[in-house]
Amino acid sequence: MSAHRPTPPVRGAPCWVSLLARDLEAAQGFYSAVLDWRFRPASLGEEFSIALLDGEPVAGIGALAQSLQIAVAWTAYFAVEDADDTAGRIRERGATVAVGPLKLGPGRAALAADRDGATFGFWEGQTLAWSVGQGNAPACLELRTRDAFEAAIFYAEVFGWASKEPGGCDVTYEHDQVIVRDGTHIVATLHGGAVESAPDPRVRPRWHVHFPVRDIEKVTAAAVAAGGTATPVAPGVEGAGRQAVIRDPDGGIFTVTAS
Template identity: 35%
Template sequence: MTEAPESAGPNGRAHTRYTPGTPCWVSLMVHGMAATQAFYGELFGWEFEPGPHQLGPYVRALLDGQEVAGIGQLPPDRHLPIAWTPYLASDDVDLTAESVRLCGGTLGVGPLDAGEAGRLAIGSDPSGAVFGIWQAREHLGTGAAGAPGTPAWNELLTFEAASVAKFYEALFGYEERPVALAGFDCVTLCLDGRPVAGIHGVGHALPRDRGPHWLTYFEVADADTALERLAGLGGHVLTAARDTPHGRVATVTDPEGARFALIQSSR
């Protein structure tokens, strides 16, 4: 984790509307919808509501009535890596999607409408890491932050940070802030002086079956307790909990193999 995330507003509420370039939503496409909902419901205390139906079988995860994430179903014949995907806010998804192409990225889905919720596209950066773009209408994005069970941070794990950082900077005008850690290839992406996401170059330490990918951190009250619960629910621990300047962190997967991180933030 390259930088502490922005703090939430009063009562853990996030922004009403996200600045373009800010991660505003995370979504997961899986094969077993019911089993996945049961896993994350037990792990994070999420409840679920269906929709938008334009995305096929899809549910929104709620925590204390606030939307925090989405889970959708992959078609049976689609054998894609199961992965959490962050969505970056945009005021014009069509223009941003065109910029993805012009800057050397690839567009995989859309732009397309998700009913009255908003408009989206899914692309990949020049290194192959997948991310989404979200233009909000009725659905503004993640509605809570700072509380256990909410997304806390998004970090790109890639071969080398500087070159791919230029791609994202061209899309959203991020300011780059190098992280002063000896031996670490890290860049923090900032908007208006505040950190919104990180890029971590790890070279050949990338998983062979994944390649460059975005990693979402979810807040937990106690990292060690959450790891025990996760293992009991069929998840897997990839890196044991360790203390960092930003809190206690562990990297894990859910039963279908989606990687994510747990963080017990420093208070």
């Protein structure tokens, strides 16, 4: 999130994805080798950088403070009008605000976990001209959880999804998944089983970030060569692109999808 090309975000929509890495320089080297990203400083300070692909912003990488006892992970951030109000709604619903809200550069940010333990962030302030499913931004943002319907209620109450107020996100339930749209296109999906089915205890709730790539074989080979791992994903929906789950050397997990 930077002052470069700031834009008012859609309330409740994903507005950024970021990785907190233990070694910023090493993480930049890995993602440069695997996804061909280049980096520039962010307005948040020298411990943060913005990844670029073809000159367009893709994601952020920051150095994980030693005092923060959290796992290295890709985190989705959602746009909010008031970070303090959002933090209060999260706590009121039995979930956790782990860090913040804190002043960061031109805005305020916080890290939280929903009632099932899936971590996410929220951001108050202007954002880059960036949206899931558009340009070089992530192709998809997906919550895999034990009960998608219950999770959708939680996030709707926290972020104002499906409210009657203008400028927010719409929610529909299609083919056993919850679909979130920002008014123009899909920005997130929530998966967790059909309505009235028992929650699956084997699922570890997590927000997954899907990055589009042109050559999935080249990307997965580069990930392994750079010290990560790559696991092909069995085809799901007919017509969906080929996918692989990659774990970087620090433990950060993301998915690549053939575009």
